[in-house]
Amino acid sequence: xxxxxxxxxxxxxxxxxxxxxxxxxxxxxxxxxxxxxxxxxxxxxxxxxxxxxxxxxxxxxxxxxxxxxxxxxxxxxxxxxxxxxxxxxxxxxxxxxxxxxxxxxxxxxxxxxxxxxxxxxxxxxxxxxxxxxxxxxxxxxxxxxxxxxxxxxxxxxxxxxxxxxxxxxxxxxxxxxxxxxxxxxxxxxxxxxxxxxxxxxxxxxxxxxxxxxxxxxxxxxxxxxxxxxxxxxxxxxxxxxxxxxxxxxxxxxxxxxxxxxxxxxxxxxxxxxxxxxxxxxxxxxxxxxxxxxxxxxxxxxxxxxxxxxxxxxxxxxxxxxxxxxxxxxxxxxxxxxxxxxxxxxxxxxxxxxxxxxxxxxxxxxxxxxxxxxxx
Numbered sequence: 001x002x003x004x005x006x007x008x009x010x011x012x013x014x015x016x017x018x019x020x021x022x023x024x025x026x027x028x029x030x031x032x033x034x035x036x037x038x039x040x041x042x043x044x045x046x047x048x049x050x051x052x053x054x055x056x057x058x059x060x061x062x063x064x065x066x067x068x069x070x071x072x073x074x075x076x077x078x079x080x081x082x083x084x085x086x087x088x089x090x091x092x093x094x095x096x097x098x099x100x101x102x103x104x105x106x107x108x109x110x111x112x113x114x115x116x117x118x119x120x121x122x123x124x125x126x127x128x129x130x131x132x133x134x135x136x137x138x139x140x141x142x143x144x145x146x147x148x149x150x151x152x153x154x155x156x157x158x159x160x161x162x163x164x165x166x167x168x169x170x171x172x173x174x175x176x177x178x179x180x181x182x183x184x185x186x187x188x189x190x191x192x193x194x195x196x197x198x199x200x201x202x203x204x205x206x207x208x209x210x211x212x213x214x215x216x217x218x219x220x221x222x223x224x225x226x227x228x229x230x231x232x233x234x235x236x237x238x239x240x241x242x243x244x245x246x247x248x249x250x251x252x253x254x255x256x257x258x259x260x261x262x263x264x265x266x267x268x269x270x271x272x273x274x275x276x277x278x279x280x281x282x283x284x285x286x287x288x289x290x291x292x293x294x295x296x297x298x299x300x301x302x303x304x305x306x307x308x309x310x311x312x313x314x315x316x317x318x319x320x321x322x323x324x325x326x327x328x329x330x331x332x333x334x335x336x337x338x339x340x341x342x343x344x345x346x347x348x349x350x351x352x353x354x355x356x357x358x359x360x361x362x363x364x365x366x367x368x369x370x371x372x373x374x375x
Contacts, residue, residue, distance in 0.1 A: 013150045017068040020146040020155060021061040024162075027139050028058035031132050038125045043117055047129065049105045049191050050172055053165060053198065056101040060094040060158050067091070068152070071248055084248015087152065091209040094157055099202030106195035112188035119187060121176045129173045136166035157205045164201055168194045218244035218254075222284065226254065229280050235260055235272055237296055240324045240338070241372055244286070254280075255290040257338075259324060262295040269293060294325035294338075303328040306362065310337065313357055319345040320354070321374055328365070336368035347371045 032054035039048030067090025073083040144159025146152070171193065175186040223242055230239040237259040245253040258276070260269065273291040280288050297303035307326045314323045314337075322340040329335075335358075341350050351369050358367060 013152075014068050014072040016146060016150050017152050017155060018065050020143055021065045021068070021158075024061035024139065024143055024158060025058045025065075027135060028054045028061065031135060032058065034128050035132060038128050042119050042121050042125050044119050044121070044125075044172075044176070044187055047125070047172055047187075049108065049194060050129075050132075050165070050169055052105065053101055053168070053194075056097050057158065057161060057165065060097055060161070063090050063093050063097070064152070064155060064158060067093075081247045081253075082251060084251040085213070087248055088209055088212045091157055092206060092213070095202050095205035095209055097202075098157075098161060098198060098205060102195050102198030102200075102202055105198060106192060109188055109191035109195055112191065116185065116188060119176075119179060119185060121180055126173065126176060129169055129176065133166050133169045133173065136162050136169060140164075140166060157209075161201060161205075164197060168197060212246070215246070218242070222286075226256075226280055226284055226286060229283055230256065230258060230276055232279075233272060233276060235264065235268075236276075237261070238324060240294070240322070240340075241292070245289075252286045253289050254286050255292070256288060257292040257294055257325065259294040259296055261298045262327070263298055264295075295327055297327060300328070300330055302330050306330075306335070309361065310335070310358055313361065314339055314354060317350075317353070318342070319350060322372075325370070333365045334368070335362065335365045336370070338370040338372050340372045340374055342374055 032051045035047055035051035035054060038044070039051055067087045071082075071084050071087040071090075075082045140159050140162030142159070143155055143162055147155025147157075147159050171190050172187070175190040179185050179187070223244070227239040227242060230236055239256055239258050241255070241257040243255050245255075247253065258273075260272070264272075273293075276291060277288045280286055297307070306328045310326065311323050314320045319342040320339050321342055324338050324340075326337040327335070339350070339354065341347055351371050354369055355367055358369075359365070
């Protein structure tokens with residue numbers, strides 16, 4: 001895929017996010033106006049809080065637009081990998097707004113429980129709330145679908161929040177119907193439930209976005225697919241240490257080690273790694289920024305025997321998940337290999353244990369054991 005195509009896709013994605021967010025802003029502002037009017041006229045704290053929630057959704061959409069615009073800026077000297085991560089910051093701000101709305105709502109709801117006031121629902125009020133439920137359901141599905149399609153965390157969060165709003169508005173409508181039929185006022189308690197759900201949603205959104213900012217384990221299926229593509233090359237014995245780096249939606253980079261026969265020339269390795277980089281990018285959109293090389297012995301039977309013995313020794317431990325990059329020089333008596341370690345054991349302790357065990361079997365060899373993380 002050429003840079004021109006990448007820029008075209010990026011521009012298309014930005015346009016779709018902005019369009020979806022604008023629809024969200026307009027819809028939520030209209031809903032907020034109608035609900036606020038109903039809340040004031042009927043003296044309903046639940047409906048009023050529902051209106052405030054719609055206003056926070058509108059603000060969230062505005063922030064999403066700003067994030068999409070800033071995140072689409074072209075790379076420059078100061079930020080050579082672009083500004084894509086700004087979208088994660090906008091998602092965090094959206095989550096903070098939702099959380100703030102939830103906390104404010106629960107405070108006002110508790111006040112209404114302590115000091116209850118009479119409510120007065122009209123048929124018009126019920127119709128407006130019912131229409132709002134339908135609108136929110138449609139809006140939520142649309143926004144979430146667009147977010148998943150264009151890999152926008154902020155849109156997915158806004159869409160999920162809109163679906164929550166539909167459920168909350170339904171609970172408000174139900175409490176209004178109960179009041180009209182049995183004259184039992186549940187709206188303050190319903191408002192508390194609404195507030196708790198909003199707070200929970202805000203915390204979950206914040207946690208997910210924080211994981212994106214900190215960096216998280218690569219998607220299992222994506223990692224497996226990239227390794228499969230690499231190992232399709234006949235010279236490659238295995239692909240290891242695949243680390244993913246994310247610099248915003250659709251901006252994924254990675255580094256990897258490949259195990260190659262020790263007979264390959266530098267020129268052959270260069271051609272192979274370039275072919276792998278192009279193949280992985282075309283198939284997955286991931287840019288391999290670096291491909292390291294492990295060599296394996298091809299003609300030394302003694303080295304192969306040692307490898308099998310060491311492999312068995314290493315993997316006898318539950319915390320040793322994988323061994324790779326093995327190479328033994330039987331003439332200079334040097335041995336090196338990498339071990340993927342579980343997070344359940346201290347890395348220094350693991351290396352010391354393996355060094356003692358392997359050294360006991362091969363006391364004449366100089367060992368180099370490199371601990372790898374379970375990425």
